[in-house]
Amino acid sequence: MDYIVIPAYEPDLNLIHLLKKIRQETDFQIILVNDGSSPASRPIFEEAQFFATLLEHRENQGKGQALKTAFDYLHLIGQYGVIVTADADGQHQLTDILRVAESARKHPQELVLGVRAFSGKVPLRSRFGNQLTRLVFKQQTGLALSDTQTGLRAFTSNLLPFLLEIEGQRYEYEMNMLLRAAKVYPIREVPIETIYINDNQASHFRPLRDGLLIYKDIFRFALASLSSFVVDYLVYALVLFLMGTAPSSLKILLANSTARLVSSSFNYWTNKKMVFKNEDSLIKTGTGYLGLALGLFILDTLLIRIFYSLFGLDLLVTKVLVSLLLFSLSWLVQKKIIFKSSKQEVKA
Structure with a gap:
């Protein structure tokens, strides 16, 4: 059984469009995590329940904790399969989701990243943020990754115990995942296309606060x-x-x-x-x-x-x-x- 994990905070209709497409065109079981969104988002999640298993936080705990809530749920199920993480804003194409999943299926002891090319029209904070984290990551590990901030990742369920041990509740969790994985697992890159909707204004990444957490090491x-x-x-x-x-x-x-x-x-x-x-x-x-x-x-x-x-x-x-x-x-x-x-x- 293969799963796709989607953490969501204050989502819009792009989430529903993504869920419908996944349900119509794939066999993925969808695990959606409501990370303490406001009552205004309630109609979105009520509709989402027709397509996904919904897990909820009463209060916002951060993207990292939302991912770990889903990972803990899947670990308890105990069924082997490929797990893909994707963002809720519709930036990831379904074809790319399927490509990273297939790569993880072929390479079950690796962490697969869907990496963006950062060509063409890319929001300044996305381009700058990725360049900075790439530099820091290479300095820390010696590995030159193309995209350290991608939310599209894939792996098999045998990595779940490892992922659940990693520190972090917010955006720093994804960087910590890479830092820890660089020591024990090969990292594989799969090129993807990413659509920036309204210059990525829907992103809840806070450059100062979340940046400090990412670079805390x-x-x-x-x-x-x-x-x-x-x-x-x-x-x-x-x-x-x-x-x-x-x-x-x-x-x-x-x-x-x-x-x-x-x-x-x-x-x-x-x-x-x-x-x-x-x-x-x-x-x-x-x-x-x-x-x-x-x-x-x-x-x-x-x-x-x-x-x-x-x-x-x-x-x-x-x-x-x-x-x-x-x-x-x-x-x-x-x-x-x-x-x-x-x-x-x-x-x-």
């Missing part, structure tokens, strides 16, 4: 790095103060050593558990991180000493400058080597 890394720097800097300053009039070379060595030991331990656990969510053994990642920490410590100490000797900068100011220089190096080594996830292939 990036902010986690920045916050972890900033927190580690604060710990490092405070310990460094405290040791300098406690050593008083000791020789500058000794002060730099001891202050930087103590600060690095404390901040590196803090940074390691923060990045492993909160940012990269890496499940590799402590020995595997800890050994690599220890090597990185020692290398950064040597570079940090040498650069501080060089900057202090050559330019006579204050030791506290020098510490800030050197830490900024080493930030990018630390990020690249951790992302690409220490906490590297198994990279999957994007297939077409």
